[in-house]
Amino acid sequence: MSPEVPEKSRPFYLLPKVHKPRGKWPHPNMPEGRPIVADCGSETERVCKYIDHYLQPLANNHPSYIKDTYDFISKVRGQTVSSNTLLVTGDVTGLYTNMNIDLTLNLVREIFKKYPDPNRPDNQLLTLLELTLKRNDFEFAGRIFLQICGTAMGKDYAPSLANIFLIYFDNLARRGFYIHPQLYFRFLDDIHFIWPGTREELQKYEEYLNTLMSGIKITLTIRESVIEFLDTIVYKVPTSPGLCVLRTRVYFKPTDTHQLLHANSFHPKHTPKGILKSQLIRFKRISTTKIDYEDACSTLYATLKNRGYSSRLFRRMKKQIWASNYDNIRTVTHHVNQPTEEKEVWPLINYYDPISVKIANFTRRAVSTLKYAKDFTLINCYRIHDNLTKKLVRSRFSQTEGP
Secondary structure (H helix, E strand, O other), X not given: OEOOOOOOOOEEEEEEOOOOOHHHOOEOOEOOEEEEEOOOOOOOHHHHHHHHHHHHHHHOOOOOEOOOHHHHHHHHOOOEEEOOOEEEEEEEEOOHHHOOHHHHHHHHHHHHHHOOOOOOOHHHXXXXXXXXXXXXXXEEOOEEEEOOOOOOEOEOOHHXXXXXXXXXXXXXXXXXXXXXXEEEEEEOOEEEEEEOOOHHHHHHHHHXXXXXXXXXXXXXXXXXXXXXXXXXXXXXXXXXXXXXXXXXXXXXXXXXXXXXXXXXXOOOOHHHHHHHHHHHHHHHHHOOXXXXXXXXXXXHHHHHOOOOOOHHHHHHHHHHHHHOOOXXXXXXXXXXXXXXXXXXXXXXXXXXXXXXXXXXXXXXXXXXXXXXXXXXEEEEEEEOOOOHHHHHOOOHHHHHOOO
């Protein structure tokens, strides 16, 4: 700890978890915070990106891994389970700040041995990883501190490192107990599985999980037929005596206010339409049935109707998207007579204002007539003018980097 603050220090700050119930806040007027040590602009930023380049493929290479909501849905939806099973989710408390540094380095060393790569500089990566973990100093309240346990949320490799750290935990959680959970998946510090035993056995299983790794504590949430995971609700539907099938629908957190961009905001006309379309596509992909889709759309529109969005556009787009084939995995199809090679994009950049938009459209038409423009895909791109916000608000590092 030092009173002298260097010119380019890593600032420590908290991101309030406002979605947590107020009853769980540590202070009546202050929710729990997610600790962040900003690495942007520091001397280790590019080093951390370099380390993550090699860690990320290894971190994703385990049977419990899920990439995102759509990956989770593809693995869970339609699965048949016993009607007596329990739906369970788990949360790892303070994962990043409780990762023992020496154990983390050993686990990375082991995974390098398990998946050898002659083009990967293992020793050098481990040295760099150790330096960035054990020499992670940060600034708080005008003083400099050194992090002696865990890794900082803010480093590029933090998610990959957390995934690697918990692979050992996952293997024991899936196969180490005398009852094996079904459909066990993990997204960073969030866990989902189906429990085929009793509640008493599940309580013993939770105690077992909390003994696997020092500092790693799991809190389980148990439901009979409906449970929330990520932005999805998983629920059971009976199909035959003693059996159920799993379905999914959209989950909105109680604190979700759906504060999407106002339709009359000063943005290109396609922007609010694109936001609306992306939300409806997400609802379609998550919802198993049309009723689930309609319920999610109704919840969204209850807010959007007060934010300038056209009810006619909403109804038309909702109907079109449900009738369209939006799979969980994005695929690209090429027609027989079309070349499979995509053209290089040629962006035409202008400022965004009523006059510049007209100039941009004129410029695009003029450029499209040029002979060498036929080999490119022309698109209009916009940038914002200098404004009062840009003059008054600047990032910490941009203030210290040159004039």
